[in-house]
Amino acid sequence: MGSVAGTTSLNSILECVEHADTLTDLQQAIERLRDHFGVDHIVYHWVSADGEQYGCGTYSIEWVSRYLEKTYLRVDPVVLGCYQRFHPVDWKRLDWSSKPARDFLEDAIAHGVGNQGFSVPIRGPNGQYALFSLSHSSDDATWDEFTSTHHRDLILVAHAFNRKALELEPGRAQEVAQALSPREVDAMTLLALGYSRAQVASSLSISEHTLRVYIESARHKLGALNTVHAVARALSRGFIVI
Amino acid sequence: MGSVAGTTSLNSILECVEHADTLTDLQQAIERLRDHFGVDHIVYHWVSADGEQYGCGTYSIEWVSRYLEKTYLRVDPVVLGCYQRFHPVDWKRLDWSSKPARDFLEDAIAHGVGNQGFSVPIRGPNGQYALFSLSHSSDDATWDEFTSTHHRDLILVAHAFNRKALELEPGRAQEVAQALSPREVDAMTLLALGYSRAQVASSLSISEHTLRVYIESARHKLGALNTVHAVARALSRGFIVI
DNA sequence: ACATATCTCGCTATTTATGGGGAGAGCAAA
DNA sequence: TTTGCTCTCCCCATAAATAGCGAGATATGT
Numbered sequence: 001m002g003s004v005a006g007t008t009s010l011n012s013i014l015e016c017v018e019h020a021d022t023l024t025d026l027q028q029a030i031e032r033l034r035d036h037f038g039v040d041h042i043v044y045h046w047v048s049a050d051g052e053q054y055g056c057g058t059y060s061i062e063w064v065s066r067y068l069e070k071t072y073l074r075v076d077p078v079v080l081g082c083y084q085r086f087h088p089v090d091w092k093r094l095d096w097s098s099k100p101a102r103d104f105l106e107d108a109i110a111h112g113v114g115n116q117g118f119s120v121p122i123r124g125p126n127g128q129y130a131l132f133s134l135s136h137s138s139d140d141a142t143w144d145e146f147t148s149t150h151h152r153d154l155i156l157v158a159h160a161f162n163r164k165a166l167e168l169e170p171g172r173a174q175e176v177a178q179a180l181s182p183r184e185v186d187a188m189t190l191l192a193l194g195y196s197r198a199q200v201a202s203s204l205s206i207s208e209h210t211l212r213v214y215i216e217s218a219r220h221k222l223g224a225l226n227t228v229h230a231v232a233r234a235l236s237r238g239f240i241v242i
Numbered sequence: 243m244g245s246v247a248g249t250t251s252l253n254s255i256l257e258c259v260e261h262a263d264t265l266t267d268l269q270q271a272i273e274r275l276r277d278h279f280g281v282d283h284i285v286y287h288w289v290s291a292d293g294e295q296y297g298c299g300t301y302s303i304e305w306v307s308r309y310l311e312k313t314y315l316r317v318d319p320v321v322l323g324c325y326q327r328f329h330p331v332d333w334k335r336l337d338w339s340s341k342p343a344r345d346f347l348e349d350a351i352a353h354g355v356g357n358q359g360f361s362v363p364i365r366g367p368n369g370q371y372a373l374f375s376l377s378h379s380s381d382d383a384t385w386d387e388f389t390s391t392h393h394r395d396l397i398l399v400a401h402a403f404n405r406k407a408l409e410l411e412p413g414r415a416q417e418v419a420q421a422l423s424p425r426e427v428d429a430m431t432l433l434a435l436g437y438s439r440a441q442v443a444s445s446l447s448i449s450e451h452t453l454r455v456y457i458e459s460a461r462h463k464l465g466a467l468n469t470v471h472a473v474a475r476a477l478s479r480g481f482i483v484i
Numbered sequence: 485a486c487a488t489a490t491c492t493c494g495c496t497a498t499t500t501a502t503g504g505g506g507a508g509a510g511c512a513a514a
Numbered sequence: 515t516t517t518g519c520t521c522t523c524c525c526c527a528t529a530a531a532t533a534g535c536g537a538g539a540t541a542t543g544t
Binding site: 215 | 499500501502503
Binding site: 486496497500501505513 | 515
């Protein structure tokens with residue numbers, strides 16, 4: 001991990017990310033970044049359970065396909081741990097106590113990911129959640145020094161990557177989320193708090209029929225298949241908070 | 243806007259934010275930051291649908307109370323515009339076309355906010371949405387140069403503020419809930435994606451009866467009253483990601 | 485090795501949610 | 515003014531979810 005390169009180099013990579021025109025440019029930038037920091041791997045990827053995903057990075061094809069195939073997304077403590085945090089986190093500080101998590105770690109190391117890691121959680125509009133991660137093989141002290149030295153730069157790089165990914169990825173950009181009306185927000189919020197339709201209706205002092213109209217219109221705006229789906233989307237897109 | 247102070251000063255303010263122990267320390271830091279950048283105002287605040295949570299900054303008491311009283315939160319193009327964006331934005335580039343927005347701007351300038359502004363949107367776990375904003379009175383060219391010079395620093399400062407605010411605010415303290423089993427996570431995730439119980443059962447290749455057991459046990463672990471509640475809690479506590 | 489948790493399957497009756505219609509009043513923007 | 519959105523109310527039949535009960539096999543952790 002000889003980060004012999006100076007700040008100038010990082011700035012030039014940042015500029016490179018900020019002026020990227022294609023996803024290929026981002027892939028090149030992430031490789032330059034890995035060389036700049038002198039770590040084994042750097043990866044940026046969106047995390048979502050419903051198919052649509054984008055990622056770029058330096059992991060081997062084998063590991064990426066194995067990760068998807070084994071649905072490690074559900075097991076990976078990095079994904080779940082960062083989801084509950086705001087600040088970047090060292091992989092050592094996550095919860096590896098469960099057996100599936102330890103098996104996953106073993107598998108990851110066997111595929112060259114490295115025994116150390118550092119991830120920056122990033123969140124965008126409409127509930128977007130992404131991770132920018134570095135991984136490496138080294139002892140604890142070396143890695144701790146590296147991360148504490150560079151954590152600010154890493155936040156900026158992660159931001160730059162996410163901005164570009166949002167800009168270049170067609171799916172997300174055009175999905176102009178239609179906001180919910182106040183009454184719809186009320187309905188979704190109370191449903192998310194566990195009230196039945198009858199209870200929500202009486203809480204809002206409206207008939208249950210009217211309430212159903214709100215739920216229906218919220219469902220349509222959110223493109224949801226049923227009430228559970230609608231509440232889940234309203235939550236993950238930040239339209240309601242509980 | 244003479245930012246005569248060098249990088250050292252910014253770093254010391256960042257350290258100051260990162261080591262803050264009370265919300266008062268944050269208020270002091272934001273005042274130092276204003277002096278460092280030489281702008282009229284800096285404000286950090288959470289934006290949430292269910293009433294205001296926390297904010298600090300250098301706006302006058304009059305303006306803050308007027309803002310709340312007139313519910314400018316629903317009108318403010320900064321709040322609405324940043325909600326749809328990931329990257330920081332200059333206030334000039336927002337949509338001021340509606341009459342309420344123009345009236346609001348006029349009122350803001352009359353209360354000393356300034357005619358220029360720059361805001362960094364920040365998002366945390368559980369749908370948190372916050373803004374870190376600078377405002378000033380100057381011409382376009384001067385302001386543009388200022389923001390393009392400092393936008394990276396501003397992202398870092400905004401991050402540091404949000405991290406501390408999350409840490410110091412009591413309400414956000416994580417309730418330690420019992421983790422869900424893998425099968426329960428599967429069930430909750432698929433329900434959150436809009437599948438019916440029958441569909442979830444066939445997706446997981448189990449009987450619907452078995453699925454119901456998972457839903458029930460997840461409900462009990464989450465202290466939820468029904469399925470919608472359980473999915474909402476699983477989401478907001480970060481047990482599932484969609 | 486033993487206790488705990490997880491995973492799997494089954495039953496019945498009652499309550500609740502969902503699908504699709506339609507309709508009028510108010511308010512604000514184009 | 516007209517268009518569009520929001521808010522409110524109503525019908526019916528069918529589909530789905532819920533509460534409560536029980537029980538055995540297979541992990542997993544101490």
